[in-house]
Amino acid sequence: MRYKIKGLVWYSVIGVTINIFYFSNYTLLLLALLGYIWYDFFRKKAIIENIEIEYKLEYEKAFIDEIFEYRIYLKNNSNDGILLLVSPSNLLQRIRPLNQKVYLEPGERKKLIFNISFGTRGIKDIGRISIKYNTSLGFEFWKTKIVEKKVEVLPEFIYSEFNKESLKKLLPAQKSNIRVLEDVTYVENIDEYNNEPLNRINWKISAKYDRLMVKKYAHTSTGQVYMFVDLNLPDGIPKENIFWKNERKVYEEYALKATASIVKYQKEKYQDLNLVILGKEIKKISSNDWVEYFDTIASAYGDNNSDINLEKVLESEIPYLTFEDTVIIISIHLTDEIIPYLIKMRSKVSKVIVLVMPYGFRVETEGKLDVNNQEIFRVEAIELEKKAVLLEENHIIVRLVSPDDSLTEVFSSI
Template identity: 35%
Template sequence: MQIENVRLVFLTVIVLFLNFFRINGFTIFLDAFVIIQWVNYSRIVNIFKDIDIDVKLDKDRVFIDEDFNLIISLCGGKVPLHLSVPELGEGKVYLKDVAVLKHSFAKRGKFNIEKFFLKYDAAFFNIIKKVEKKDIQVKVFPNYEEVYFRKEKLLDLVPNVVSKIRLLEDPTSIIGVRKYEKDPIKMINWKISAKLGDIYVKQTEYTSQGRLFLGLFLNLHSQIFSKTAWRPILNKYVEDAILAANSIVKEVSARNIPVKLIADTSEGIKKEFSSDWIDYYEVLSTSYGSLEGFSFEVYNEIEREIIFNDTLLIITMFLSEKDLEKIMRIRERVSRIIILVMPYGFRRYNTKKFKSYLDIPQDIEAIKKNCAILRENDIHVIVYLENMLLQEGIELVN
């Protein structure tokens, strides 16, 4: 507790000095005034010794720029004072019983709200008390975009006499129509066929579901040599890559498709496998990239944990021949591989298309020439330009 009473002491000295020379009605009035101030000062100091606050959050998990309320209640004494919360940039909030502070964060991560300052201002003194709370933490999740991702190659296998990889369809779940291709007659939709002038059949969901294996590379690739030049680009890529991962995870999880995440971050390799998309957001909200942390060991981790039923989705900033060697080896153990290469991130859906002057790195351009061969092996490499939307790249996967 910090007490500043210089003005009160100075006033007291002046009044005593006046009493030394003459005592009259005016000096008696000043004496009474000083005594009242000292009594009030003593009362406030005693209250501040026992005063405390109770702090609650109406929600401790929010998205970027989403408002939350910090509810602060005064305990141990009722005295009007001002409250300051440095972590929120709030100063001189009037607090008598309860104060509600509305706030939002502009970036993702974990934010601790620990320090609170209570200040009582009077004409001749002021008192400041620091109160610390260790259990107030807000987790800010990165945002997501609405995407349509239906690129799983192989669903979980259903026992079947004819073929081990033949899948059963669910006739009660119709998702659209497609052209007739040696299908049973009962699947033909005659009304739509008459309207479109061709034979169309009902397209249904399967009775089983697949699994998406998501590899997220956030560290700057070790084969990029000009690390200083790529530092500002890396920051944008990391935020865009996490936004892409969030968007895809949320869309896939909404269809009850299992997702397994392996992320190469500045803190090492992080893993998550859950049925709740919130768990992935918690991991990604505190994941960052670094200039020196990249390791090819992440490919070995993927190879150890992936199974043939999986569709492997890789989000990366850079792709080299050495990466392709690792990916080709993983391809032997998985049904499909999709690689989203984002050297400069991508364009957000709420921004207009613009002209880009950034060139694709030569190593990636060389790999693009072999995309047709890779596609024949079910390895789809999509290179994002700076002004491409996330959905535009996804739709390029056949």
Template identity: 25%
Template structure:
């Protein structure tokens, strides 16, 4: 129980009454004593009222989804249930979550016995990561403000905020199979556009893969086999080296207008913080999303506090894996991008596209491009210019050197539109691929 400052005023008033009774004439003391008894009664009633103010109370927090992106509005429902036979004059709900821009705190009044009150909080998501939706503190007290009581409600629900993404319409894509030579044949456990033949049905094979014409001809169940396209993989390598990425102090963006509440789900264009790694993460997520929507097999690798490696696969599930890893990445890695390339290049199929996303502007980037090309890989470089993030050097010179290798380079500067920078940058002629149109 908390004793408020009002209680000190109450004690001074009570002491003054009894002091006045002591100093007054005997025939007038009964008046002061009655006032004193009344004040004591008020104190006792306030104490009992406060002690019972939070009994039989429950609070429930619920939300439709627990995975959203930066720029979206997170909606959460708070429900306060009064299971007691006594009404509640007022309750203060305090949201103690570490979610930036939280809006769950509110004062609720006049909850009758066996009734409930509910309200919605809408928070603009401005920071990626994982946030515990709680705890929630409920406090109440007596009508005179002498005492207060608090009760903490723990929570185990977590909100995962995925990085900000833009929808790209074009970006350098895989160039397909290498001219000449024999294509590498590798069987695939998933359905791909490349059929390899048929084989006899085995327990566990999906019924959707049964080839009915072959089954009828051979008089036994036959299923289709698929193989991977050896030259269509796309790998996104994100540089998370601690000494490369720069950041400036900033005020979190929290401008949520009332009219935005009525259009849900709603995505607000949130400016990225002045942090090269945040630009890099958003660029990597946008590129992965673009290739996944094109039906490509996409892999991801980054060396942050630990090596994060996602083998190349297709589909929305693969995109979810990449975005979830990006949500937790921090620029605290010890392995430079060149070391990551040397460690992973041998595991990547020849002819695959490798997208390098980094804020580095050293000569090692030219060496990294040369290593990839010597291993028959197709590099694409996305550079985050550190000059607008507290560095005195620019990435213009490195970008020009990389372009001399006939490698597409996108240079992103601070406050640039991410979509425009990734789409409208001048790439080498013939290197920009656009998604196929309907009917093509």
């Protein structure tokens, strides 16, 4: 606990000095008043020392911009009431209200509710709780409590259906729109007869429509998906260039949004997904729970001068790939050095998809931009489009994502 009594000390020094040199009934009254103030000081000090401060967070995991409650509990264990100003940490810039005044009766326990949210992903400190008592009598008190809990802010994701994985391996109970193995336990649709086996005909519906109608079943097949997300500046890019240094930070957030979107959709389909994020460190995860992927994504940060090399990571993973697998790579740029690794990887798997997004992408709810890609993309990115022709010839799908493209539009073009 801290307190401010500089003014009270000065008043006391002046009062004693006056009594020494000009003693009278009035100066004696002044001393009595100062004595009462000092008595009130120690009384309030004892009250605040005995106030219990507790806290509780409605969520310890939340999405960006998600509002949740930060609850503070105060209990007055003394025999006197007190008026306090309660303020959460100034680390919480998105908190309403900023502070609250509360009067605590003797023995009373009160709950205060603050609403907080965060605008960026990551592990967030809550800071401390501060209670303050001040008076016109010349002293103030502060008491603080450090909040030991942290909030994990999960990355934002844009709902978009990614159905571009290669479907080769036959697995029962997995739904897909590729007719490799039909799941006869799940009727997906009814359609008009077109040379299907007779046991497919639904006679009741055929009678209703007065033409032959057949059952259309869902289909199952899939391989594993390997995702490599490079948050760093690749070798070959002028890393001291201000443009690339600034764009990398913007790219990082969009790349992780796209990653979270693909992960969420894939795990809802129970797809096997191996995620590798290259940043200040290499993070790997393979799980049945999409939240665990989001935990990893939330704590991932790239670097402008990282020693972690995408080419080396791809090379280390190639021996574990099979022909049923699909590889997805997200990067801010592709250099000439990575092309041989992409071709080698394509020889091991069914499909390689590369998303290059130096400027991010358009959110679905936002309107189209009036932009010319030739004008906004730098020379390095425009040259990449020429290399993409060579890669497409080797069945490596490369998409240079424009800020005018939505994720859905990008995925549908693959």
